[in-house]
Amino acid sequence: MYYYGMNLRRIFSYYIELGYQPILLAPKSKSPILRDWNKKYDPKPYFTLLKNRVQYNMGFLLGKIVDIEGDTPEANEFLNKIFYDYIHPSFRSYKSTHHIFKCRDNYNLKRFASKGIEIRNRQHQSVVPPSQHEQMAESYAWTSPPVEYTEIPVFDEILESKIKRFCGLSNSIIKPNHQKVWCANCRNQKFINGNRFNQELSLFKSMGLPWTCHKCREVDLRPLIRTATF
Numbered sequence: 001m002y003y004y005g006m007n008l009r010r011i012f013s014y015y016i017e018l019g020y021q022p023i024l025l026a027p028k029s030k031s032p033i034l035r036d037w038n039k040k041y042d043p044k045p046y047f048t049l050l051k052n053r054v055q056y057n058m059g060f061l062l063g064k065i066v067d068i069e070g071d072t073p074e075a076n077e078f079l080n081k082i083f084y085d086y087i088h089p090s091f092r093s094y095k096s097t098h099h100i101f102k103c104r105d106n107y108n109l110k111r112f113a114s115k116g117i118e119i120r121n122r123q124h125q126s127v128v129p130p131s132q133h134e135q136m137a138e139s140y141a142w143t144s145p146p147v148e149y150t151e152i153p154v155f156d157e158i159l160e161s162k163i164k165r166f167c168g169l170s171n172s173i174i175k176p177n178h179q180k181v182w183c184a185n186c187r188n189q190k191f192i193n194g195n196r197f198n199q200e201l202s203l204f205k206s207m208g209l210p211w212t213c214h215k216c217r218e219v220d221l222r223p224l225i226r227t228a229t230f
Contacts, residue, residue, distance in 0.1 A: 009050045011130065012058065016043060019149025021064065023125060024049055025057035028132045032059065038123045057131035060100075066107070066155050067126040068099045068119050068163070075116030075166075082162050086153045090144040094133045097143065098126060101155035114167040184210035 015022040021041045024033045032038075033056065034045060041061055049056070060067070070076035076097050083090075089100040103121060112119040120126060129140040181201070182188070204211045214220070 008056060008058070009047070012043075012046060012050060015058075015060070015128075015146070018146055019064075020146070021061040022046070022128075023059050023061055025059050025127060025131065027055050027057060028134045029057055030059075030127050030134065032125065037061070038125065055132075057127055058129075059125040059127050059131070062103075062120055062124045062126060063122045064103055065149075065152065066101050066103045066109075066119060066121045067124075068101065068117070068155070069093075069096050069126075070116060071096050071118055072116030078166050079117065079163075082159060087147070087151075088144065088153055089142065089146045091129055091140055091142045093127065093140050094136050094138060100126075100146075100152065101159075102149070102152040104154045104156060107155070114169070117163055117167060119163070181211055183213040183216055185212045185216035188213065 012022050012024075022043070023037050024046050025031055026033060033049060038061065068079060070079040079097065079099060083099055086101075091098050091100075107121065109119060109121045110123055111121070127140060129142050131140045132138070133140070201211055
């Protein structure tokens with residue numbers, strides 16, 4: 001059971017018990033009822049409003065969780081594929097699937113949209129079941145029921161990198177298993193594959209030299225790095 005047979009007050013309380021931060025929206029709308037809905041979260045005013053027995057829509061305040069939405073068939077298919085092995089809450093709106101993930105530390109994104117994919121985070125909210133669509137008679141519905149907040153997987157750098165690559169962003173080639181180092185000459189930050197990273201630093205240390213990128217090196221050290229044993 002996760003909302004069937006419940007009234008709105010019980011659903012609202014249930015979401016809070018699971019660790020979410022539900023808010024109330026105008027009926028059949030995406031508009032929050034309270035003016036400061038994305039400031040400091042306080043559920044008390046919402047419980048007062050729920051005494052009115054109005055059929056409010058409901059949303060989740062984002063920031064602790066992030067909503068990743070596929071707004072086209074291609075984007076939906078892609079997200080369903082990369083999220084297949086992650087057990088996470090998801091729900092359907094009128095034409096999109098929304099995927100809920102736990103937000104990782106220091107992830108300061110507010111909103112990103114490209115190639116039919118939208119990521120919403122801080123200072124945003126997402127309309128959630130059992131809300132009704134503002135133009136259609138259909139209601140939002142969970143395709144994967146909400147689970148306890150601590151069990152939701154984190155939206156990590158690997159998933160973000162895959163999404164950026166799908167959207168054609170140039171920095172998507174930087175993989176999370178690459179490590180960063182600064183060139184002693186040009187001072188630019190470089191990302192190096194984890195295994196080669198340790199080999200290169202060990203080689204430069206054995207020669208008593210600071211690490212430099214391949215553009216700043218006077219000689220090509222790659223053959224030496226490939227054959228070196230440390």
